[in-house]
Amino acid sequence: MYELKTKETDSNVIEFIENVESPKKREDAFKLLDIFTETTGYQAKMWGPSIIGFGSYHYTYASGHEGDAPLVGFSPRKAKISLYFATGDTKREELLKDFGKHTTGKACVYINKVADIDADVLKALINQSVRFLKETYPNQ
Template sequence: MYELKTKENDRSVVEFIENVESPTKREDAYKLLDIFTETTGYQAKMWGPSIIGFGSYHYKYPTGHEGDAPLVGFSPRKAKISLYFATGDTKREELLENFGKHTTGKACVYINKLADVDVAVLKRLIEQSVRFLQDTYPNNNTN
């Protein structure tokens, strides 16, 4: 059976951020930590070796694949900062139109630095993602 690599763990979020090489990314990570904590009301937890997640939900796909994932999160990676939001909601695309300088992957939104984006839109993206996942996976939310 497939084993998820990205699991919630007890590693220190602050210690992880302190080990980010770039001073700018480290500073942005602390700002993002505050924004995500304040917006979600959830305590930050490490997921896998490099994702800072907030809240969690349990998903189960029609294929039988299931697991746990953070409701939202971010990772200050070497190249860019990865932001993790729910992908199934069309409101995400509308919000991203006014977000600022970013690129998107299949499941992530990438930014170079926090100053490139509108923080008010970031908060709305966080709220929308949490609401969407809680509505999609009711009674499966933890933290």
């Protein structure tokens, strides 16, 4: 059976951020920690070795694959900061138009630094993602 790599852990979020090599990324990670915590109302938890997640939901795909994931999160990676929002939500694309400098992957939104983005749009993306996932996966 498939084993999920990204699971909630007991690792300390603050210690993780304090160990981020780049002082600027570390500073941005603390800013994001404040924004995500304030916006979601959830306490930050480590998911796997490098994702800081907020809240969680249980999903089951049509294939039968199921698991748990954070509602939203971020990771201060070496190259860029990865932001995790719900995929499959059409409102996400609308909000991203006014987000600021970013790129997108299949599931992530990547930024270089917090100064490049609009914090109010970030809060809207967080709220929309949480709302979308709670509606999509209501049986928490």
